[in-house]
Amino acid sequence: MKKNRLSTYSSLFVAGMISLAPLFPTAASANSAQTWFEGTNAAGVVMMTGTESPVVVERELLTLDIPDLPPDPTYYYEEDRRASFDASVSAEYSFFNPSDYTITVRLLFPFGRLPSYIYDFSDGEEVWSDIEKYTVTADGAPVETTVRHSLSTPYEPFLLSKDVATLHDDFYSDETLSPETLVTRYDFHASGVDTSAYRAATVAFDTDSSFGRIYFPRLSCYHGNPDGTGRCGAGISNGRDTVSIYTIGGTLPSTFAWKIYRDGGIEDGEEIGGSMVLKQRESTTLKEFALSRKTDDSVSDADWYNAVVAEILEEEESKLFQVYMLSRFTGGLEKYLMRWYDYEITLQPNGRLVNRVTAPLYPSIDRAWSPAKYEYVYLLSPAKTWKEFGELQIEIRTPFAMTSCELQGLEKTESGYSLTTNGLPDNELVFTLCTVENPTFVLNHSFYSYRRWIGVAVLVGVLVVAGTVVAVVLIRRKKSANGKRGIKP
Numbered sequence: 001m002k003k004n005r006l007s008t009y010s011s012l013f014v015a016g017m018i019s020l021a022p023l024f025p026t027a028a029s030a031n032s033a034q035t036w037f038e039g040t041n042a043a044g045v046v047m048m049t050g051t052e053s054p055v056v057v058e059r060e061l062l063t064l065d066i067p068d069l070p071p072d073p074t075y076y077y078e079e080d081r082r083a084s085f086d087a088s089v090s091a092e093y094s095f096f097n098p099s100d101y102t103i104t105v106r107l108l109f110p111f112g113r114l115p116s117y118i119y120d121f122s123d124g125e126e127v128w129s130d131i132e133k134y135t136v137t138a139d140g141a142p143v144e145t146t147v148r149h150s151l152s153t154p155y156e157p158f159l160l161s162k163d164v165a166t167l168h169d170d171f172y173s174d175e176t177l178s179p180e181t182l183v184t185r186y187d188f189h190a191s192g193v194d195t196s197a198y199r200a201a202t203v204a205f206d207t208d209s210s211f212g213r214i215y216f217p218r219l220s221c222y223h224g225n226p227d228g229t230g231r232c233g234a235g236i237s238n239g240r241d242t243v244s245i246y247t248i249g250g251t252l253p254s255t256f257a258w259k260i261y262r263d264g265g266i267e268d269g270e271e272i273g274g275s276m277v278l279k280q281r282e283s284t285t286l287k288e289f290a291l292s293r294k295t296d297d298s299v300s301d302a303d304w305y306n307a308v309v310a311e312i313l314e315e316e317e318s319k320l321f322q323v324y325m326l327s328r329f330t331g332g333l334e335k336y337l338m339r340w341y342d343y344e345i346t347l348q349p350n351g352r353l354v355n356r357v358t359a360p361l362y363p364s365i366d367r368a369w370s371p372a373k374y375e376y377v378y379l380l381s382p383a384k385t386w387k388e389f390g391e392l393q394i395e396i397r398t399p400f401a402m403t404s405c406e407l408q409g410l411e412k413t414e415s416g417y418s419l420t421t422n423g424l425p426d427n428e429l430v431f432t433l434c435t436v437e438n439p440t441f442v443l444n445h446s447f448y449s450y451r452r453w454i455g456v457a458v459l460v461g462v463l464v465v466a467g468t469v470v471a472v473v474l475i476r477r478k479k480s481a482n483g484k485r486g487i488k489p
Contacts, residue, residue, distance in 0.1 A: 039115045039364035039375065054099045055347060056388035061092040062378065064361060066398035066416075066433065069374055070117060085118075087361040088133070089378060094354050094390075097347035109136070109341040110163065111359040113152055116335075118362060131298075135358045138345050143355075145343040149303040151310040151328075152338035160382045163338060166310045171287065171302050177309055179287035181249045183215075186281050190241040193260055193274030200263040203243060203276055204233035205256055211322040212250035213312070218243055219325050223267040232323050233266040243276070248286065248312070248324075296334040307333060366432075369439040373403060378429040394419045398433060405431035 066087045097103050111134060118130075136143040150166040152158075171179045188203075195201050202221065207214075207230045218234035234243055245252070258276035261269040284292075290308035291301055299307075308329050315324045328336045347353050363374040383389055394410070396402075396417040402410070407427045410417045 039112075039362040039377070052387070053103060053105050054097065054387060055103055055105055056096050056098065056390070057093055057383065057386045058096050058352075058390045059094040060383070060389075060392050061090075061094075062392065062394045062429075063090045063092070064376065064378070064394075064396045064398075065089075066361060066376070066396070066400065069400070069433070069435070070363070070365065085360070087363075088358055089361050090356060090358040092354060092356040094352065095345070095347060096352050097350060100349045102346060102348055104344055104346045106342070106344050107355070108148075108164070108167075109343075109357050109359075110158065111339050111341065112158075112362065113154075113336065113338060115362045115364075117365065130360055133358075133360045134341065135356075136341055136343055137356045139354055143343050143345065145341045147298065148340040148342045149299045149307065149337040150340065151307040151314070151333075152336055153314070154336065158338075158379060160385070166306065167340065168302070168306050172306045172309045176249060177286065177312070179285060179305065181286040182283055183249075183286050183289040184247045184251065184281060184283045186245045186247075186252060187279050188243050188245070188258070188276040189279045190236045190243070190260075191275050191277050193236065193241070193272070195237045195241070198262045198272055199237045201236050201272065201274075202233045202261045202264050202266055202269070203236050204231050204259050204261060204266045206231050206259075207322045208253075208255055210253035210255055212253075213248035213316070214252075214323045215246035215248060215326055216323045217246075217326070217330055219323060221264050221266055222323075230322075231266050233261070233264065235264065242279070246289075290329075293329060293333070295332070296337075299334065299337065303337075304333070307337060363433070368442060369434070370442045371435045371439055373432045373434050373439060374400075375430065375432045380424050380428055384424055389424055390422070392419075392421050392424060394429065396431075400433040400435060401437040403432045403434050403437065403439065405429075407431070 064087075068086060070085055070087075114130070131147065136145050148167060150163060152163065173179065190201075190203065193201050204221075209228070216232055216234070219232055220235055221233040222230060224230040236243065259266075260272055260274045260276070262272045263269060286309075287305055290305040294301070294304050296304075308326070311326055311328055311333075312324060315326070341357065345353060345355055361376060363376045366373040366375065380392070394407075394417075395415075396410070398416045402417060407419070407425055407429050409421070409425075410419045410431075
């Protein structure tokens, strides 16, 4: 007996639906809000700069006091709520100078960016500061410190060599960039473009090897070619008919020309009428250009300038084309600055000194779990830059449950967790805390939200295909039956 085709297709449909089941999570949160909030991943690192020094670390006492957890990050905080968060880390270093001469060493202590759930995006006038929560002492006496800033890429780990390289004492300069490098702004005005008929009208220009450094703040679409050329576009609808382009250290090449498209499909879109007319051209220096958007008076001019230059060089290293967006420079650079303490200590011949640095602790928050998990990061490996490192004692004082830890050997104590080692361990101190020992995974990451919609789209596609197949089968069966009975269609 032949197997019924409709039954076969039905079976395939059911099998397909079963295979799609993972796309529809069964334990999902009704809240589709952001679930991951980045914390600080560089607090507590102390390093020595300059030439090699004989000073050694005899002992480090690392104390993490976590009596409370950050409030719900889905709500922006009032200043008093942020100030009441008391989790902190203190690194106490016992230094020894084995030489017979006095040594002054310069130290840097990076203590991270303000995390997004602490920083107040709503005020826009004054950057909230927690600087009073940081202290640096030498044998109990306050140490004079300078707060420094450098560009820090979000969601990337702190790397000693990379991050220190962006910190300079003066305005950065090399053979192609310096504070006096000429930056020229070209203001073009759209003329003859019917933006009422073409609400998504897009202007674009092609790049080639003749292009130098181009800053295009309005860049909204890009198409790249295998030969390294590309096409950059920006919308001009809704009255946004003036478009600016900046050249850094050069001028627009002779090959520069605008094209206007009816929408954002600049790759092979339909060109429409109109032109771009140069209305104004102004030049300034790279230093003036960088400082023109400075919004935080607590950052020195040199550090701000160097952060902008670091973003230019970072985009240049990773870009596939010649045009920069500099989105952090135009969108609140202060939110992307690593903060450092820069200070000096002096040790007498064969002398000892205890240097203590205290800083707030800002964990990353993972609300894909119920209750949420809080991840804390303290980097131990950069301390290997010291000539010698003796004993490390770690004390984590907290009433909360530790659900995971990358560092082996931590023992439960009455006040929390502790570990003592000779020398530095291979792993960093990375651990998670929760108000319960076994939180429930609720699958409410934005990934799962996207996955659910992908599942819906795939389901609709499967239903359409299955319905078409069934319809075709039924029509063919009907035609076949009519033919057998001699009925003309």
